[in-house]
Amino acid sequence: MNITKIARKLNKIINPKKPTIAIIRLNGVIGKVGYSSGLSLEAIKHVERVKKIKNLKAIALLINSPGGSPVQSELIAKKISNLAEPKNKKGKRIPIYSFCEDVAASGGYWLACIGDEIYASNSSIIGSIGVISQGFGFTEAIKKLGIERRVYTQGKNKSVLDPFSDTKEEDLEIIKDIQKDIHESFIDYVKTRRIKKLKNSDDVFTGKFWSGKQAKSLGLIDDIGYYEEVLKDKFGKKIEFKIISAKQGFLQRKFSSAINSAIDIFSIRFREILHEEKYKL
Numbered sequence: 371m372n373i374t375k376i377a378r379k380l381n382k383i384i385n386p387k388k389p390t391i392a393i394i395r396l397n398g399v400i401g402k403v404g405y406s407s408g409l410s411l412e413a414i415k416h417v418e419r420v421k422k423i424k425n426l427k428a429i430a431l432l433i434n435s436p437g438g439s440p441v442q443s444e445l446i447a448k449k450i451s452n453l454a455e456p457k458n459k460k461g462k463r464i465p466i467y468s469f470c471e472d473v474a475a476s477g478g479y480w481l482a483c484i485g486d487e488i489y490a491s492n493s494s495i496i497g498s499i500g501v502i503s504q505g506f507g508f509t510e511a512i513k514k515l516g517i518e519r520r521v522y523t524q525g526k527n528k529s530v531l532d533p534f535s536d537t538k539e540e541d542l543e544i545i546k547d548i549q550k551d552i553h554e555s556f557i558d559y560v561k562t563r564r565i566k567k568l569k570n571s572d573d574v575f576t577g578k579f580w581s582g583k584q585a586k587s588l589g590l591i592d593d594i595g596y597y598e599e600v601l602k603d604k605f606g607k608k609i610e611f612k613i614i615s616a617k618q619g620f621l622q623r624k625f626s627s628a629i630n631s632a633i634d635i636f637s638i639r640f641r642e643i644l645h646e647e648k649y650k651l
Contacts, residue, residue, distance in 0.1 A: 388610040389427040391601050392420045394450065395615065396431055400477040401439030409435060411445040416616040420453045423612060427605050429454060430597050431468045431485060437476025437498065440552050444559075447484045469597040470494045475579050479590070480556065483563040489595040490582035496590050499556055500577025501549045508534050564589060 394417055399408040420429060431450070437443075454464040468474075468485030475498040482488050482496075490496055512519060512534055519534045530541045557575050561568065567589040568574060574588055585591045593600075602609060 387425045388608050389605055390423050390425050390610045390612050391427060391605065392423055392429045393597075393611050393613045394420070394429065394431050395434075395613075396446070396478075396481050397434045399438045400435055400446070400481075401442045408438060409446065410439075410442045411449060413616070414446060414449065417450060417453060417614055419614050426464060427609065428601065429464055429466045430601060430611075431466065431481065432471060432597060433468055433474045433478055433482050434471040435475075435478030435481060436473050437478050437480075440477060440480075440501070440556065443477035443480040444555075447480060447559075450484050467597070467601065469595070469600070470496060470582065470591065476500070480559065482591075483560055487593075488591040489593055489597070489600055490585060490591045491596075492581060492583045492594055494582035494585070495579055496582055496585035497574070497579035497588075498577055499553075499560060499575050501553045501556070502577075503545055503549060505531060506533050507537065509536055567592070 394414075396409060396414075401408055401410060420426070429450070450466070454466050456462055456464075465487075466485045468482040468488045470478075470482055470488065470490035471494065473495045474482040474490065475495050479497060479499060521529050521532060521535070523529050527541075527544065529535065530544055531537070553575075560575075561571070569587070569589045574590065580588065580590070582591060582594060586594060598611070601611075
């Protein structure tokens with residue numbers, strides 16, 4: 371055995387590698403935000419770096435999101451869940467822990483359910499398991515302005531919920547059918563992830579939201595706790611936290627800061643945020 375190999379072995383004995391926890395932040399509205407992308411599958415490509423971490427003991431998700439696109443919520447959840455799968459049949463699945471900050475509501479709660487266990491602060495906003503479609507009607511406004519509306523389509527349902535036309539009952543049925551399917555998928559996912567933990571599930575799935583303290587009593591979260599304290603209690607005080615984040619330029623950092631400020635406002639006035647897409651969690 372040469373000197374180099376001996377030195378390496380001695381170094382491993384003297385300086386053993388600390389157990390590592392990968393920290394992934396999931397902040398912001400899920401999906402498209404204005405002309406820029408919020409939380410999406412494309413925006414979290416950097417999480418692949420988790421696979422390169424040696425002595426990885428767990429993945430911790432720090433979540434601060436009011437929700438957004440149901441599709442992106444599902445894709446992000448699948449992507450991160452796959453990171454925890456063992457590299458071979460003999461390996462063990464890496465546990466995932468979710469820590470809700472100001473808001474983990476609607477699609478944000480979908481992300482929280484990636485975790486095998488969910489934690490929050492007493493004052494966190496948790497829940498809102500529902501689907502919303504928002505818009506405006508301008509029929510009376512254009513009448514007063516003397517504007518004639520002209521729409522030409524192929525396919526009788528092409529102009530569903532046109533804001534410049536009167537609402538049709540058949541249009542509402544189309545929207546409600548879609549919302550029902552999305553809501554049922556959301557409910558099934560939460561039930562699967564929180565099996566035997568949920569209490570009073572009839573109330574839980576109505577779109578209501580609660581404080582972290584109330585969410586614990588309903589089984590939406592497992593406990594109240596801060597990520598450093600919880601993980602050190604589980605894995606020991608010598609663990610190392612490794613933040614997995616995307617590299618950002620100056621403008622991206624500024625934009626991210628603006629989004630986080632918007633989330634702070636949203637946590638106080640939860641129902642007042644409007645999203646661009648039709649169907650939102």
